[in-house]
Amino acid sequence: MNVIVIGCGKVGTALASQLVAENHNVVLVDMSAEKLDKVSQDIDAIRLVGNGASITTQREAGIQTADIFISVTNSDELNLLCCLIARKVGHCHTIARVRNPIYSNEIGFIKEQMGISMIINPELAAANEISRVLRFPSAIQIDTFAKGKIELLKFKVKHEFGLDGLSVMEIDNKYHCDVLISGVERGDEVAIPDGKYIIHDEDMVSIIASPENSAAFFRKIGLKTNQVSSTMIVGGGTIAYYLARLLESMKIRVKIIEQSRERCEELSEKLENTIVIHGDGTDKNLLIEEGLGTVESFVTLTNIDEENVFLSLYARDNSDAKLVTKVNRLAFDELISRMDLGSLIYPKYITADYILQYVRAMQNSIGSNVETLYHILDGRAEALEFRIRDESEVTSKTLMELSLKSNLLIAAIMRGGKITIPRGQDRIMCGDTVVVVTSQKGLHDIRDILK
Structure with a gap:
């Protein structure tokens, strides 16, 4: 498919990289030539300097033949304007990143009135991800x-x-x-x-x-399977607000420690059942006084990666809490992943993955039968969900009879709502949902599992 990405920050670059890897034609647009120059040469995308909201720039990027237009600049309003113009000039699906909580209750109206296909809120997506692991604290991801x-x-x-x-x-x-x-x-x-x-x-x-x-x-x-009953959040930003709202609905006791008095007052007004503490979350005495030793989960959401890492290390040594650590910058992700910081949350990756899922769902209607794809094993393998729509050389035979590629597992089959972990005698049938785990990249069809 032909895809235009407006904005080459962390999300835009991650998106472009993955879209190119999945054999899409990508045009990456940004107003800064310097930013575009810094994008890795390994990403085989066309780079275009220009304003994504300009009709001239959009036409130069190929809006008339684009299948998907994605705007992920740092400005919500610019993203919406870019998508609105793209809808008028082209005939493509449009995706906008919109972060401000002010718009969160108006997303449905904005999508309908502006004709935008998808609006992604990175902070809300990150909060949903965190709430999922707090429901099942034994899991890291x-x-x-x-x-x-x-x-x-x-x-x-x-x-x-x-x-x-x-x-x-x-x-x-x-x-x-x-x-x-x-x-x-x-x-x-x-x-x-x-x-x-x-x-x-x-x-x-x-x-x-x-x-x-x-x-x-x-x-x-012997692993704990029930959700946590309490959590302490350091940092009272937008993710903390969304997360506290979600945890309140799950009847989990929430305490937020935030340095800004003004922000504390704002959070106190918006969150009915959350305790908001005005204080420095890096103050070890304050953490102990507020119950670090007994809390069941500890989430670091400050805007400074180093603070989040050190806070989680301190909590690891001074409590039995389930740890969740937010990391914004990706430069040291391999080092950080080896530091035993509990569940690592990368909002930029989460945003890119949500958008990629939409792109893949669109692609299904024009040939591919990949429903969902996750990167696992430190990004070196993939878990893919296929929907089996037609008979092929993969269907009806036993798995034992199939000549599968190396480093590939058929991990699960769902048939009629029933989940099976397959053995050699099981078969893939039309109508099944099949999950495949493999280090072989570029699988688009279930038949690609064969040698």
Whole structure:
């Protein structure tokens, strides 16, 4: 497809990179030639200096033949204007990033009146992601397929689980929970394991299962499966506001520590059941006084990555709280991911992933049958959801009879609402939803799983 991306900040660059990797034709537009020059040469996109709201610039970018127009500049109003003009000049789907909470109750009206296909709010998306892991604190990351009926969960193996030295097959035989170990991260190494692969303490393990079966597996190995009852949030920005609202609706007790008195007063007015503390969240004594030692989850949402990292390290050593750490800059993400900071939240990645899901859903109508795609194992593998619409060389045969590509697992099959972790005798049938985990990039059709 032909895609125009307005704004080459972190989100725009991440989007362009992934869209190019998925074989779309991308034009990246920004008013700053310097910013465009800094975009990696590995991203094979056309770079155009200009104002995305200009009809001349949009025509130069190819708006007449564009399938999707995405505006992710730092200005909500500019993004909306860009999309409005794109709708008038071209005949494409339009996506706008809109961050200001003032617009959050008006999104439906804005979309309808301006004809915008999708509006993404990065802070609300990040808050939703955090609330999901606080519902299931044992998991470091949770992604969903088949409208939530299949989950991909990542957790860290601890000594008390009794998994050290067991093969994947032995774990399956011991616990009988119908879960599939689909990926393992060990230091800098990643693996899509077979049945003989040995699990060790400190491994990061990804499993695929139904929510019920994953919960049963976690209970059997001694991991907590119920949601947290309390959380402490450091930083009272927009994500904190959305998150507190979500957690209040989940009956979770919330305490926010914020340095700005004015912001504290604003949050106190908007959040009925949240305790808002005016103070410095980096003050260790204040954290202890406000209950760090007994709180069940601790979320760092300041605007400074270093503060978030150090706060989470301090909380790790002084509490048993579930940790959630927000990271904005991506330059040191590999280093940060090795620091045991609980669940890492990258708002820029989340925003890009939401938009990419929409792009893929659009692509389904013109040939591809990839419904959902997540990057896993530190970005070195993918988990894809396929909807099987037609008979092919993949359907009706047993999995054992299929000649599959290497480093590829058929992880789950949903048929008639029932989830199966498939074995060699199972078959893929028309109408199924199939989840595949692979380090092979560029799969667009279920037939691509074959050698």
